[in-house]
Amino acid sequence: MKIIKLNAIDSTNSFLKDLAQNSTLENYTVAITEDQTKGRGQQESKWVTAPLKNLTFSIFVKFNKLRINQKRYLNFAISLAIYDALLEKKIDKISIKWPNDIMAANKKICGILIENTFIGDRIKNSITGIGLNVNQEIFPEYLKNVTSLKLEKGFDFNLNNLLNDILIKIQEKIKLLENNEFDLLENSYLNVLYKKNIPxxxxxxxxxxxxxxxxxxxxxxxxxxxxxxxxxxxxxxxxxxxx
Structure with a gap:
């Protein structure tokens, strides 16, 4: 796994997309930045993060046989990887809010943006951007219902160790995806889906x-x-x- 560390960048997803167009990327190449100035979320929404406080990174993954009509399982896999990593950190009341926000009780703690490249009826590769609030304690007033690992647990987390833990979980879940463990991924996702079965x-x-x-x-x-x-x-x- 190749990890590219950047001091500042507009978007790690955009950085990896440009890199993939101009070179052959190693599978599981990661771009991580200390300061992301124009982070993107779903439907061109913005992801705002304080420098040096959080994890903002993207990961490039290649696929050989994943079909476009199976892309929801990729979403399940990535969401579950973050969920499992935070569960091991004993973050209370975490869940996955459809499609792929990670919640601590009723507050957002992580956002995920998955962008795919297609060839025929298959997904050739994906670039997944992850923004995880880690050691940030103060957020802009317009950001409602957000939290961080430090706000939840009361202490600082080591960003490098946390990144390694998450990358291991992502590889584990992608392996399930490649082994066609679709039912397992879907059932696991639905079991921790935010507000499921609640009016x-x-x-x-x-x-x-x-x-x-x-x-x-x-x-x-x-x-x-x-x-x-x-x-x-x-x-x-x-x-x-x-x-």
Whole structure:
């Protein structure tokens, strides 16, 4: 595994994408920065992080037989890797909020952005960006419901050790993916899915508020919500939010 350490960069995902276009990258190449100035989240949202306090890195992974219609399992694998790493740190009440935010109780502690390159009907490779709040204690006021490992546990974490722990977990979960352990990944993901089986208030993209129960994940990765009339409706990213 090759780890590229950067003092500052706009986006580690963008850095690895440019590198992959201009050279042959070793599998599991990692780019990590002390200061990410233009971090990106889902649907072009921003990921804001304080320099030298957190983990902001991206990892390049090659695939030989993973099909596009199986990409939800990649999301399950990466999310579970972060979840398992934090579980070992005894972070209380952690869960995965669809599609791949990591929560500590009701506060976001980690964001994940997966960007894939396709060839035919297969995923050729993926670049996964991970932003984990580690030792940061003060966040901008406009960032609501966020937390960090230090806020949860009360002490500083060693960033290098934490990175190594997470990379080991990612490799373990990718191995499950490559061994076609799809049911195991899906069941493990659903077992720790935020608010699953709990009546919850949602808001759709028309700003309509409704009550539903998270039922599962569809074959194309959409969130399935059981409505009050027992029907199941599917929502894509940014089509529904929690209240």
């Amino acid at each position: 919850t208030m949602f808001k759709n993209c028309q700003n309509e508020i409704f009550i539903g129960i998270i039922y599962g994940i569809s074959t194309d990765g959409k969130l399935q919500i059981q409505l009050e009339d027992d029907s199941i409706k599917e929502f894509g990213i940014k089509e529904v939010s929690f209240l």
